[in-house]
Structure formats: structure tokens, C-alpha cells
Amino acid sequence: xxxxxxxxxxxxxxxxxxxLDFYGPDNIDxxxxxxxxxxxxxxxxxxxxxxxxxxxxxxKSDIHDYLRRPIFxxxxxxxxxxxxxxxxxYAIQGDNLEVMKILEKAYFGKVKMIYMNPPFNIGGELIFxxxxxxxxxxxxxxxxxxxxxxxxxxxxxxxxxxxxxAQYIRLVLARxxxxxxxxxxxxxxxxxxxxxxxVMDEIFGEENFVASFVWEKRYSPPPDTKDVGYVHxxxxxxxxxxxxxxxxxxxTEAQSGRxxxxxxxxxxxxxxxxxxxxxxxxxxxxxYYEITQPKTGKKRLxxxxxxxxxxxxxxxxxxxxxxxxxxxxxxxxxxAKKKYLFEIRQGAMPKTILGxxxxxxxxxxxxxxxxxxxGLKISAKPSRLFRHLLDISNATSxxxxxxxxxxxxxxxxxxxxxxxxxxxxxxxxxxxxxxxxPDFEGNLFDALVKRNQSCIEKYERPxxxxxxxxxxxxxxxxxxGDVDSNRDYEEQLELHIQHVLPDSSPxxxxxxxxxxxxxxxxxxxxxxxLGGKDVYSVEDGAVLICxxxxxxxxxxxxxxxxxxxxVICLDEGFQGNDQLKANAVxxxxxxxxxxxxxxxxxxx
Numbered sequence: 001x002x003x004x005x006x007x008x009x010x011x012x013x014x015x016x017x018x019x020l021d022f023y024g025p026d027n028i029d030x031x032x033x034x035x036x037x038x039x040x041x042x043x044x045x046x047x048x049x050x051x052x053x054x055x056x057x058x059x060k061s062d063i064h065d066y067l068r069r070p071i072f073x074x075x076x077x078x079x080x081x082x083x084x085x086x087x088x089x090y091a092i093q094g095d096n097l098e099v100m101k102i103l104e105k106a107y108f109g110k111v112k113m114i115y116m117n118p119p120f121n122i123g124g125e126l127i128f129x130x131x132x133x134x135x136x137x138x139x140x141x142x143x144x145x146x147x148x149x150x151x152x153x154x155x156x157x158x159x160x161x162x163x164x165x166a167q168y169i170r171l172v173l174a175r176x177x178x179x180x181x182x183x184x185x186x187x188x189x190x191x192x193x194x195x196x197x198x199v200m201d202e203i204f205g206e207e208n209f210v211a212s213f214v215w216e217k218r219y220s221p222p223p224d225t226k227d228v229g230y231v232h233x234x235x236x237x238x239x240x241x242x243x244x245x246x247x248x249x250x251x252t253e254a255q256s257g258r259x260x261x262x263x264x265x266x267x268x269x270x271x272x273x274x275x276x277x278x279x280x281x282x283x284x285x286x287x288y289y290e291i292t293q294p295k296t297g298k299k300r301l302x303x304x305x306x307x308x309x310x311x312x313x314x315x316x317x318x319x320x321x322x323x324x325x326x327x328x329x330x331x332x333x334x335x336a337k338k339k340y341l342f343e344i345r346q347g348a349m350p351k352t353i354l355g356x357x358x359x360x361x362x363x364x365x366x367x368x369x370x371x372x373x374x375g376l377k378i379s380a381k382p383s384r385l386f387r388h389l390l391d392i393s394n395a396t397s398x399x400x401x402x403x404x405x406x407x408x409x410x411x412x413x414x415x416x417x418x419x420x421x422x423x424x425x426x427x428x429x430x431x432x433x434x435x436x437x438p439d440f441e442g443n444l445f446d447a448l449v450k451r452n453q454s455c456i457e458k459y460e461r462p463x464x465x466x467x468x469x470x471x472x473x474x475x476x477x478x479x480x481g482d483v484d485s486n487r488d489y490e491e492q493l494e495l496h497i498q499h500v501l502p503d504s505s506p507x508x509x510x511x512x513x514x515x516x517x518x519x520x521x522x523x524x525x526x527x528x529x530l531g532g533k534d535v536y537s538v539e540d541g542a543v544l545i546c547x548x549x550x551x552x553x554x555x556x557x558x559x560x561x562x563x564x565x566x567v568i569c570l571d572e573g574f575q576g577n578d579q580l581k582a583n584a585v586x587x588x589x590x591x592x593x594x595x596x597x598x599x600x601x602x603x604x
Contacts, residue, residue, distance in 0.1 A: 094471025112399035248347025531555030
């Protein structure tokens with residue numbers, strides 16, 4: 001392929017160079033990049049047609065444009081009073097594609113579990129239109145309660161191609177966000193299941209397929225059933241890499257009941273394990289030896305057809321450590337080995353069939369929702385289902401979980417409803433679109449907020465506070481590269497003299513800069529006083545962010561004395577004083593050289 005580049009028109013060469021610049025090895029999987037590359041180079045410029053196994057659809061090449069599209073949005077507090085710096089969880093109102101792109105740099109390779117519940121692409125559904133102008137459409141919809149979702153969406157069910165493109169883009173971003181031992185779960189029905197499986201094989205690799213779970217979402221067929229009662233949904237599960245290890249499920253009472261402690265062993269409950277194995281004395285002569293019954297003193301050999309399960313040296317160690325059980329009166333001729341509960345990886349192995357008795361059903365989900373948001377009629381999933389998936393993912397308090405289609409917040413209830421005193425709660429980031437709901441005062445995100453707050457009160461989890469954010473247009477004016485006259489260029493330049501939007505608050509600008517600099521939403525930020533100005537100190541002074549509209553030499557010197565790794569200032573803070581900006585560059589450079597370090601200074 002590369003040998004043919006010189007024979008291609010310049011426009012193709014430029015596209016190829018642009019493609020290679022954008023997709024580095026850390027940004028996208030090599031196999032995915034190769035497939036996308038084949039889409040942007042016309043086949044007539046290749047020696048042979050590239051025949052590859054996979055799923056093809058109309059306009060699949062558009063995926064490349066969506067992935068490299070600039071980020072037009074940012075995140076800002078949903079409520080003006082929502083500045084809870086101690087919040088562990090985050091709920092974001094917005095389109096999940098743009099929000100995932102906003103979060104990508106800060107959370108690249110840092111998410112343990114991702115759950116996705118995309119539209120199933122059946123009749124009656126609507127899918128948000130991701131094409132050009134999406135931000136204008138989104139802003140119009142979110143500010144007008146009378147707006148129809150159909151005005152900003154595409155109809156589901158009439159196009160596999162548009163649905164596949166939408167899911168492909170989001171799955172690529174999901175893959176980028178997962179940490180090496182991370183896992184993604186995607187709910188889907190049989191309508192698009194086979195297509196989605198092929199897309200996920202392409203993105204994650206067939207070798208990273210974990211399982212296809214079948215959730216029994218109803219305990220009986222719906223009343224309008226004609227031929228076969230449809231009572232299930234599928235949940236596709238893929239890992240990021242072989243580092244993932246599925247967690248065990250909590251032990252049932254029947255399973256834990258097998259472990260007892262009849263002799264009061266201080267090491268706790270145990271169950272008896274066979275002390276012989278299936279091998280013969282001829283096959284395993286080293287396992288054919290005499291043992292001594294401690295109470296009677298009699299010597300005993302195992303059967304020649306079934307020898308001891310361990311070597312003689314290991315047997316003597318078992319005797320020394322008191323790991324053998326000789327019966328209630330201690331006179332059994334053959335012992336059993338104690339298998340202690342604390343020594344095993346406790347729990348039940350996950351199964352691909354998720355019965356409604358084990359993980360709940362839709363009726364249970366409806367009752368759960370109405371307890372928190374009375375009167376709301378909307379399809380939901382039971383929190384027990386998400387608790388089950390969280391257990392399989394092995395997510396702990398140090399992990400981040402991302403729910404890309406949060407609905408009314410069942411995942412949050414699954415996390416905070418754990419009844420264990422020392423429950424380990426992962427950090428949750430929820431994303432939901434603000435779809436206006438009939439017979440409800442507000443939209444779907446408002447319902448999520450209401451349920452979250454209700455769950456915190458019900459389960460008495462004040463330490464599991466949620467910070468609410470909303471997607472909005474960037475605080476910085478974006479350069480329009482499609483201007484076609486000198487006058488347009490002059491207008492663009494004038495706009496960028498003061499490129500921070502006038503209605504942007506310092507907290508909104510700060511949040512956007514933190515995410516663009518690669519800091520999580522939970523980054524530690526303090527306001528400190530330097531050179532008579534307020535400066536934001538990030539992660540104990542590693543980064544200093546100054547949003548002052550007037551930067552002085554005293555401020556520059558004070559920030560240099562603080563010896564940070566990086567300093568970010570607003571360009572308009574220099575008020576056109578190029579000499580002051582040049583002096584700032586030299587000040588930070590000199591400080592770095594004297595400390596044999598490096599201070600990165602940039603203006604935005």
C-alpha cells in the first residue's frame with residue numbers, strides 16, 4: 001500500500017498524512033486503524049482490492065471524520081451552587097459521544113468498567129444525530145421544553161448503517177478509556193446483536209470476547225405475544241486485554257453453609273476435602289506411603305488403586321499445622337483435609353444465564369424507580385443486574401466506572417445499596433441525554449438527579465455525594481477554518497483577541513482547562529494567593545492555572561518561585577503586552593535551568 005502513495009493525487013496523500021498524524025499507537029488499536037485507513041484510500045490506487053473479513057456498511061468511512069472532529073463542548077456545573085469538592089461521583093447531562101471525547105484525555109486508560117445501553121434500533125426509537133451542527137441542535141433542544149426529540153435525531157429501525165456508525169464511534173472511545181484490566185458490557189436485543197458482535201470483535205479483538213450474557217428480563221411472555229415469548233436481552237462483554245480477571249459473585253447461603261467449624265478451629269470455617277486421589281500406586285509411587293493415626297497409633301497405607309492426594313513431606317506439614325480431620329471422636333482411619341474458607345477465592349463463578357430470580361426483572365426495576373420518582377413511567381433495569389455486573393468486573397473503591405447510558409440511575413443505586421459495613425464503592429461517572437419526558441416536570445437527567453438524591457437518603461450514604469455537570473459549548477471561541485474572504489478572517493482575528501466567552505465563569509473555564517490538561521474531575525484544586533492574585537493550585541502545586549485578566553511581572557515571579565511543573569495563563573491576561581509575555585517565557589526557562597527541572601509555560 002505504501003509503495004503506491006506517490007501515484008496518488010495530492011488530496012489523497014494529504015489525507016493519508018493527516019490520518020497518520022492523528023492516529024498514534026496510543027490513540028487507537030492498530031487493526032482498527034488499518035481498517036479505517038483502507039476506507040480513506042480509494043481502492044483504485046491500491047495494487048489489489050483489500051479483502052478482509054468483517055462487517056461493511058454504507059458510509060463506514062465517515063467514522064474517521066467523527067473520531068478526528070474537534071471537541072466543541074465542555075463541562076460546567078449543572079447547578080450554580082453545585083461546587084461540592086468532596087463529591088465522589090459525577091453525573092453529566094449531555095450527549096455521550098461528545099462527553100466521552102471531552103473526558104478522553106483525562107481518563108484515557110483509567111476506567112475499570114463501562115456499561116452501555118444503546119438504542120436497540122427498533123421502530124419507535126430515536127437516535128441523536130451526531131452529524132455536523134450537532135451542538136446547535138443540542139442547545140436548541142435542551143433550552144426548549146416544547147422541542148421534539150425527532151427534530152435532532154434520526155429514526156431508528158430504518159437504517160443499520162447509521163446505527164452501526166454511531167455505535168462504532170462510541171465503542172472506539174470506550175476502548176480508549178478502559179484500563180488494561182478493564183471490561184465493557186453492552187446491552188442489546190436480538191435485532192442488532194449479530195452486527196454488534198462483529199463490530200466489537202473488530203474494535204476489541206475476537207480474543208478479548210469474554211461472554212454473551214442472556215438476561216431473563218421478564219418472568220413471563222408479554223401479553224401481546226403471537227408466536228414465541230421474547231423474555232430476554234443480551235449483554236455482550238469484552239475485556240480490554242488479557243489482564244482482566246472476572247470477579248466471583250457473592251456466595252449464597254447454601255454455598256457458605258458448606259463451611260462449618262465443628263472443632264472450634266481458630267482459623268475459622270472449613271469443609272472436608274478428600275485425602276486420596278484417582279492415581280494408582282504404580283502411577284504415583286511417591287504418593288504411596290504409610291501415615292499414622294494420631295489417636296490409635298496405627299499405621300495405614302492407602303489403597304493401591306487410590307493413593308494419597310499429597311506427598312509425604314506435605315502430609316507431615318499438614319499434621320504439624322493441624323490441618324487434618326480424623327472425625328468427631330478422632331478415630332477415623334483415613335483423615336480429611338480441612339479446606340478453609342479464608343484461603344479460597346470466595347464466591348460463585350459467573351454464568352452466562354442471568355435468571356430474574358438472581359438479578360431481577362423489569363417489573364422489579366419499575367417498582368424500584370417509582371419508590372424514588374413516583375409517577376414516572378419509563379423502561380428501566382433493576383439495580384441487582386448492575387450489582388451483578390459490578391461484581392464480575394471486580395471494580396473496587398480505587399476504580400472508576402462509566403455508565404454511558406445512565407437512564408434514571410439504577411447503576412448508582414446498585415453501588416450505594418450494598419449492605420456490607422465495609423462495602424467498597426467504586427467512583428461512578430454517569431452520562432445521560434436530557435430527553436424531555438411526558439407527565440414529568442423535567443427531563444430524563446432531572447429524574448436521574450432526583451433518584452440519586454433519594455438513594456443517598458434511603459441507604460444513608462452521605463459520603464457518596466454526587467456532583468452534577470452539564471455539557472455546554474466551549475468557553476473559548478473556536479477558530480473557523482472555512483472562512484472565504486479577508487473580511488471574515490479579520491472578524492475571526494478580532495474575536496480571538498478576547499477569546500474567552502463573556503458569560504463564562506472562572507469555575508467553568510477552570511474545569512475545561514483541567515480536562516484538556518489531562519486531569520480527572522476529582523483532581524485536587526486549591527486557590528492560593530501569589531503576587532497579589534488568585535491562582536489555582538492543582539495537585540499540590542504541580543500545575544498552576546491563572547485566570548486573572550491582568551498578569552503582572554510580580555505574579556510571574558511568584559509563580560516561578562513556587563516551582564511548578566506547568567503554568568497556564570489566559571492569553572488575554574497579558575493585554576497585548578508581548579514584552580511581558582516574552583519575559584514570562586524567559587523567567588520560567590531560567591527558573592527551570594537553575595533547578596535542573598522543566599517548567600512548561602503556555603497561554604490559552
